[in-house]
Amino acid sequence: MGKLIKRDQVDVLIGSVHSGVAMAMAKAAKDSNTLLIVPNAGADAITGPMCAQNIFRSSFTNWQPAYAMGEVAAKKGHKNAITITWKYAAGTESVKGFKEAFEKNGGKVVKELDLPFPGVEFQALLTEIAAAKPDAVYTFFAGGGAVKFVKDYAAAGLNKTIPLYGAGFLTDGTLEAQGAAAQGLMTTLHYADGLDTPRDKSFRLAYAKAHKLQPDVYAVQGYDAAQILAIGLAATQGDPSKKAEFAAAVEKAKIDSPRGPFTMSKAHNPVQDIYLRKVEGNVNKSAGVAVKALADPARGCKL
Incomplete structure (x- = not known):
């Protein structure tokens, strides 16, 4: 520079x-x-x-898609949510944006889970989510981490009982690798296909x-x-x-x-x-x- x-x-x-x-x-x-x-x-x-x-x-900004998803989740009637991300600036800012909108619209983030970047050992955290049974989960992951998280979430059967929402990078450039596990996932971003x-x-x-x-x-x-x-x-x-x-x-x-x-x-x-x-x-x-x-x-x- x-x-x-x-x-x-x-x-x-x-x-x-x-x-x-x-x-x-x-x-x-x-x-x-x-x-x-x-x-x-x-x-x-x-x-x-x-x-x-x-x-x-x-x-x-990391805040923008996350804030929008907080509004969406609250309007869908979800009352409590768990967030999960890597412990780094982008993840922290994204979770904050989601929480701001979700709680402003009547929801409550009951637990904020994270793991060191770029770790992909999700099993213990997924077990915690399954035990807590929130109305929804919000996540910020991208790239290889997003691929593994979406696959692990589906493999744990959570996609059938607890809706997963994310900032758009969860499913941008990752869909081929995520395959069937990503179908039906909803994300927010400033661009979309179609x-x-x-x-x-x-x-x-x-x-x-x-x-x-x-x-x-x-x-x-x-x-x-x-x-x-x-x-x-x-x-x-x-x-x-x-x-x-x-x-x-x-x-x-x-x-x-x-x-x-x-x-x-x-x-x-x-x-x-x-x-x-x-x-x-x-x-x-x-x-x-x-x-x-x-x-x-x-x-x-x-x-």
Whole structure:
């Protein structure tokens, strides 16, 4: 990072996927006033206490899909829930978001279970869930951990008695490996398969032609990072040193995304619809909008 900023004097940084890396990038960008666009990492702090005029995000905060699922679970009539995740920032923030909405809408999180990242020994925790018999379970896992958790949850027979809900990364990029165990699972995220809008259809077609595979949420976020950059550069005649003008243009723009149009909050995080998705085969099919135009509270942002 130091080399890119000091030696190469780059105008713009784009990255990253991992929240820990993105936090370090955000600090370096803030200290040097370098433009930064985060295309994935969901760490709440990037557009919370770390917010800055020159820092933007095209994806989500960990709070957003989790808060939406808390509302969904409460509206489905569930009164008590257990949460389970890895003991790391993304999992902790996700559980907090779910708990905030679930309890605000009359539910109660009766137990918060976690295990060290990236552990996948779930058996003891699943036994605890089975004994407690909650109305619902909320989880944040991704990648290989998500595959094993969903399979173990089904193997324990819990999917037949206790509904499992999750942030969308539980079933994004993991469905083929999860197979039958994932069928019917409901998750929340800012993108879904089968949105059936002209904008999304044209994006998916163009992406498939160019890359010979179907786009996912990561492709959409990358595309929109480029859209944010284009909006800012158009407003400043290509001069990225005009940070105030760049920020003003992005803040007032309505970004025409494949996920649906979104705006940018004052803290520079998308104000966006969060979709409820249901696993059908190998797709996360849209089951409608869970929460419309959800803005992260940007706690700690001093812009």
